[in-house]
Amino acid sequence: MTAPPTFSALGRRASAPADPGTKRSGRRTIVILAAAVVAMIIAAVLLSRLSPNTSSTPLSATNPDPxxxxxxxxxxxxxxxQVREVTSTAAALADARPEGTLLITHADQLRPEQLEALADVESDVVLIGLGYGELTGLTDRVAVEGGGGQSTYQAECADPHAQAAEQLATAGPGLTANPAVTGCFPLDExxxxxxxxxxxDDQxxxxxVLPNAHPLTNGGLDEAGNAALVLRILGG
Structure with a gap:
């Protein structure tokens, strides 16, 4: 089975205030890897809806739709x-660095060899939008289960990014309780x-991890505390 294309993005933060909730200081890069997008380069500044650099691919940084x-x-x-989208895992790995962040959307759609290669990147990792595929090649701390209707959920945890967001407008699936993971926004009582x-992790x-991608989307970003959480975990 052929794996879906992927994209990576490289960004440089020109200046940003220090965030006491961020463990590492001086973050200057963000690397994004996602499934099922076309190869494109993003200027990432006030793109017009009529811009030729747009796509209809779900979760693409060039997609202006909901x-x-x-x-x-x-x-x-x-x-x-600055964001650069590509269609290979190799390109994402080439951009990943200790001071950066690697975003992977729909990681469950990647092949085992891709997941194993990504497991050793030196950057921080963000996973957004997960199905029920096998992820052990990437991490053994993520298990996904169904449940949780579309609603607004309270943080109820000590994670600084979740506390800043306070509420998250989303739905299931959810992450199962794992003693090694700080779980936030419980979907059930x-x-x-x-x-x-x-x-x-040890490194x-x-x-x-956001198993439901709704908070990242154009349609969901401005709901509840979605933007606060998404932009903090992506931008450091």
Missing amino acids: NGARAAAQILGAHGV AGTAFAYGSWT ERTWS
Whole structure:
């Protein structure tokens, strides 16, 4: 089975205030890897809806439709982040660096060899939009389960990014409770599934996971605290 294309993005933060909730200081790059997008370069500054550099690919930073993610790219761009989309995992790996962030959307659609290659990147990692595919080649701390209707959920955790957002407008699936993961925005009263999770691994990399991609989309970014959470985990 042929794996879907992927994209990476390289950004440089021209200037940004220090964030006490960020473990590493001096973050200047963001690298994004996603499934099912076309190869494009993003200027990431006030793109017009009539711009020729647009696509209809879900979660693409060039997609201005409700299921795209161009709004987040534009906001990051306004803060000095440049985004480059490509269609190979190798290109994403080439851009990944310790002071950066690697965003992977729909990681469950990648081949096992791609996941294994990405597991050793030196950058922080953000996973957004997960199905029920196997992810053990990338990490063994993520397990996804169904449940959670479209609603607004309270943070109810100590993660600084979740606390800043306070609320998240999203739905299932959720992350199952894992003692190594800080689970936030519980989707049920029992606290067995969460809309967001984070942890720091043995290499001091920060991992952030949003199993439902709605908060990143143009249609969902301005709901509740979605923008606060998404932009903090992507922009450091």
